[in-house]
Amino acid sequence: MPELPVGYRGRAVGAEDVPAIHGLVAACERALYGRVETDQGGIAAELARPGLELEADTLLVHDREGRPAARAWVERRSAVDVHPSHRGRGLGSALLDWAEARARQSGTARLVQTVPDGDPAAVALVRSRGYGPLVRAWQLEFAMGEEPSVPEPPAGLVVRPFRPGDGPAVHRLTEDAFDEWQARRKPYGEWASLAVERPAFAPAMSPLAFAGGELIGAVLSLDLPDEAGGYVERVAVRRDHRRQGVARLLLRHAFRAFHRDGRRSCTLWTHSGTDALGVYERVGMTVRRSATTFVKDLSDGSAVPSGR
Structure with a gap:
């Protein structure tokens, strides 16, 4: 355990702590964004990351009354969240020190952490x-006063919502599409827990595109319980069908499905490594806010330049 400020105690996270952690993260999001964007399923999937050992790689901090005050986890990446009412007391520094120490202990060469640009502290x-x-990320929003129009698909292209049994094909498509940006391919079980088996997964708002009977594009969406608008979690198009309007067509289908469900906006995240910002802007989305992924070389403590 790290040395914590007076009045706080820490322990490793257990699976039973998911609701409490979600409440803590939700409080942070309300304070920073004015809305909650995380669901319990996302927290549970985060804690089930392969290689993450709950006893050694997680920390939950409580105050004197036993209320969650902060949490952290580390496994190549790290996350640190401090409840708004407990900020400014040194918890963030203590948990960041703990994350780096644990990463070095486990032989991690560099540590990555994403921080909202709107949180200057x-x-x-x-x-x-x-x-x-390392990279910059943007959350984009599509406002929908009226039902979005959806163009007719090109000849030979069929668009339909996600169905039971589509998971393995969508897994291959998305992992192939993100191979160039992610550190490793996720096995199906891990991927599914973050996507199609997540409790918030919205199959009716997740259109797939087929050409010649083969899956060539997918949009995976979430119906987040505390979010008034829709949320697109992933957009993937097979390499040989890119720059043909497939992503824009699928997004329009997703927007319309959310609108028909009573949603009047839809958001998604992208980052500078994908070069997809322009695609979303051409669909009519606008940047809502941004975040930066930072990286530190733990071998000598020096910062790693972006190069992007």
């Missing part, structure tokens, strides 16, 4: 510890 903290920017 958190940005200043990671920069002061030698973290450098």
Whole structure:
């Protein structure tokens, strides 16, 4: 356990802590964004990451009354969240120290952490510890006063919603599409827990595109319980069908499905490594806010330059 400020105690996270952690993260999101964007399924999938050992790689901090005050986990990436009512007391620094120490202990060469650009205190903290920017991420929004129009698909292209049994094909498609940006391919079980088996997964709002009977594009959406609008979790198009309007067509289908469900906006995240920002802007989406993924070389403590 790290040395925590007076009045706080920490312990490893257990599976039973998911609701409490979700409440803590939700409080952070309300304070920062004015809305909750995380669901319990996402927290559970995060804690089930392969290689993450709950006893050694997670930390939940409580105050004197036993209320969750902060949490952290580390497994190549790290996350640190401090409840708004407990910020400014040194918890963030203590948990960041713990994450780095645990990463070094496990032989991790570099540590990655994503920080909202709208949280200047958190940005200043990671920069002061030698973290450098790796990629920039943007949350984009599509406002829907009226039902979005959906163009006719090109000849030979069929679009339909996700159905039971589509999981393995969508897994292959999305993992192939993200091979160039992610550190490793996820096995089906891990991927499914983050996507199609997540409790918030919305199959009716997740259109798939087929050409010649083969899956060539997919949009996977979530119906987040605390979110008034729709949310697109993943957009993937097979390499040989890119730049043909497939992503824009699928997004329009997803937007219309959310609108018919009573939603009047839809959001998604993208980052600078994908070069997809322009695609979403051409669909009519606008940047709502941004975040930066920072990285630190733990071998000598120096920041790793972005190069992007």
